[in-house]
Each structure stands twice: as structure tokens, then as C-alpha cells.
Amino acid sequence: MEGSSSCVRKGAWNEEEDILLRQCIEKHGEGNWYKVPSRAGINRCRKSCRLRWLNYLRPNIKRGGFKEDEVDLMMRLHKLLGNRWSLIAGRLPERTANDVKNYWNTHVRKKEIPCISNMKEKAQDIVKVNVIKPRPRTVSKKLTWLCDKLTTAESFDPVNKDHVEGDHEKAPLSTINDEPNRVLRAEKIAPEIKIGDTFDEDGPSCLADFSFDMNLWDFLYAEQ
């Protein structure tokens, strides 16, 4: 494993490393993480660089405590998605998967423990909940038709459930790795896909998760 290399630095990042990494990404953009350590002149493994950028240095990251509505949305999403932190974080604006995961593990899970013990007492009554777990997906280079449209599609504000003009509009494809943007933009460009449709392997199966996402919003907002 690359992280086991003895010559790369580990542990907390210092200010100088942050600056170097930020400058490198501002210059070359996100992606090509394997080149980042050498480009930036940082003695860190590429994973560490990526993580630092995604969880800390990236612009528009909201830090500090979660608001009540964010927690509420998080709990609804977790109920539906399970521990898919990246998907949950994608629907909580300016929050990172690591933040969501940490918050859940430290705050929310504690509250759930009494509930879980209660549930165990009623184990025989539990109806198996179908947790929907779409696999994480990267934008395939083969999907150039989709990529082209993604870069021009309107962005989507998951909180207001409304289309908005925003920074995502300007984002290069390499930065459109956040699941919700890809998903929701695909909704826009494939409106003919109906909820519950199934696809052949050779058909638009790549959009199967997208139709799932439409169900997600129905689920979330029907509950409110």
C-alpha cells in the first residue's frame, strides 16, 4: 500500500503544506492526485493530499456545528441511504462526507443507541428496511455525451429543491465529482426517464441511480 511508504510525512498538516497544496490545485485544478505531491512539493502521499483538500482546504466548506434542519435532513438521508456519507454530504450544502460521518458518530449515534436497544426488544416485530445503496460512481470518459451536457446543465439547490444559478455552472468536469450534482443534472438532461423505470444493460443503465434520486426527493419531502 502506498501509504505504508516510510518516507512520506504523516500526521497533522502545517500551514506551509496547506499553502503549497492550495496553490498547486489552484494552478492545475483538482484531479491527477498522483501528480499533486510532486507538483506541490509536498512530502505527502496523494491520498493524504486529496483528503486534506476535500475535507479542509476546498473553498465553500462550512465549518462549525450543524443546524437543526441539517441534522434533520441528515437523519432522513441516513434512514434512506445508510452509511453512504458521501451521498449524504452531497445533499448537505458545503458539508464534507468526513464532517457528516464524524457528526453522526459523535452526536447522532449516541441518540440512536437507546432507540436501538428498544428496537432489539421488539426484534421480532421489525420489518426489514430496504436501505438503498447505489454504488459510488465516477464519471466515465466514455460518457462524453453526458459530460458535455453536464457542464452546461443548470445546477440544482437540494435544499430549496429548486434550480438555481450557482458556482457549479462554472465548474469544470473534473470537479463534478460530487454525486448530487451529477445526479441532479442528469435528471435535467434525461427528463424522459420515469420513476420506477428499469433499464437494459445496454440501455441507459448508467442513469439507474438518477431515477433513484428522483425517488429520494419524493421520499424526503413527502415525510415533511
Place this chain on the structure above:
DNA sequence: AAGCACAGCAACCGCACGCAA
């Protein structure tokens, strides 16, 4: 003031996936 316990968060690790050769 010192020691201890706990909570919160940043970072690491291992694994799985997509893609290209």
C-alpha cells in the same frame, strides 16, 4: 495546578470500482 476522562475532529488505512493496456 495537576491528573484524568471524555468528546470532537483530522487523518490514516484498507478495500472496491472504473478504466486502459
Place this chain on the structure above:
DNA sequence: GTTGCGTGCGGTTGCTGTGCT
């Protein structure tokens, strides 16, 4: 079909700050 590379994700660890005794 297989293999290696690059990437992303979720689980876990361990450091640091804070409160309590």
C-alpha cells in the same frame, strides 16, 4: 479475461482540546 493504475469511499484510529475532580 487479466492486470495494474488512479481514484473514491467508509471504517477506524489517534491526537488535541476541554471539563471535571
